Amino acid sequence: MPLTKPNQQLRRDLKAIASNLEESCVDLGRLASRLSDADAIALMGLVGTLYEEADRLVGFADEVKTGLISRASKQTK
Template sequence: MSLNKPNQQLRRDLTGSASDLKWSAVELMRIAERLSLAGNEPDAWALLKMCQVLQAAEEKLAGYADEVRDGRIVRERAE
């Protein structure tokens, strides 16, 4: 199924935001690792919890992008 321009843009926006969240989670995990190595376990755990939230949001957005691709979510043109 070919997507119209509004749906292509929606899918692109969703996948872009999902990628941004994934990148942010990876960077925060690196920071958490450094905090842990420095002995700051409470802050490291707090960052890991944030990573879990970001990863869950990334998965949701990626799922929505798949639904747009499959035609289950449709953006209509504004009149």
């Protein structure tokens, strides 16, 4: 079954946010290479967490695609 427009947009948004997080991780990794060992290790720990969060967002996007997650329609007052 094809996705509704709101669900298509939700999936695109989730994937775009995940991509932005991953790009930020690459930038932070470059920055970490210029830091002292202790600071670099701390920053790379944060980068690892951000990569995990990006993976979760991609998983949510997959759940939107399969219909497990959907955007509710707006209710009028």
